[in-house]
Amino acid sequence: MSYTLKTQDRRELHTALQKKGLRSTKQRASVYEVILSKKDHPTADDILIRVRKNLPTISLATVYNCLETLVDCGLVRQVNLDRSSTRFCPNLTPHAHFKCSESGKIFDLNMDEETMESLHSILPKGFQSQNFELSFSGTVKHLSN
Amino acid sequence: MSYTLKTQDRRELHTALQKKGLRSTKQRASVYEVILSKKDHPTADDILIRVRKNLPTISLATVYNCLETLVDCGLVRQVNLDRSSTRFCPNLTPHAHFKCSESGKIFDLNMDEETMESLHSILPKGFQSQNFELSFSGTVKHLSN
């Protein structure tokens, strides 16, 4: 039991899994823990490397399985920017992403209610959106880049 | 010379290529023509099949090359929805995409100035966006689905 998921997070994970009739496994906990602990939008492969510090024998296929499970449970969101690997993000609040083309870093940008409404106002009659993804690319001037 | 690019479109293509010091080839013209003629957001593979009606020997690698060229020239935009193949789109006006999870169809949604401004208002100081992508997924009720 080397995974260091906080009690509250572990409970949340367990509840969410149980709600779907799924089991708690150390692999799922460890993948979730990795995503929570460093919110830098890692790819499945990034996550594999990090999880292996705790679980050296975990396979990439299992990481993909765990990620799919976490996404299905609504604990994690997947992000597709340009044509590179899918990235994963524990931020469940409405937000956009900004990818800096110089550093490659990805930033979360919070979205206020007003912007959310404005954004959904472009949906024509009959279009019912369950999900949206907004991403910017560009550069970040100076700052902590 | 079996490609049926309209005179104006051909001129636009030629000018854009010339501006970058690139050559006009029938492959590039044909790929461009295919994207312009049916705005259903085809993948590279879709485009290959359509272009081969005119140029039976064109290869997938060439299609990818042509697409990259057209995107670099600003004549075509690439669209990444979920984790499937990249799609291509000749609509250069600011717009969003909506993918119907039932039919799989992708719709362009126009964006007015106000929404564009609202959308960019979430960028923090120092963040300079060169590009954005907004996509919705959901269902389309009745209508011409």
Place this chain on the structure above:
DNA sequence: GTAACTGCAAAACTTTTGCATAGCA
């Protein structure tokens, strides 16, 4: 003529699948 582009094949990369084994409930 020559540098750029194409076509082909192979490689690289990401993600999925099938199946035997392990482990949670």
Place this chain on the structure above:
DNA sequence: TGCTATGCAAAAGTTTTGCAGTTAC
């Protein structure tokens, strides 16, 4: 104990690369 999840390997799918031959300028 039974059934789900994991680990491994192989497959599938998308995109890129290297190179010889072709073509636009």
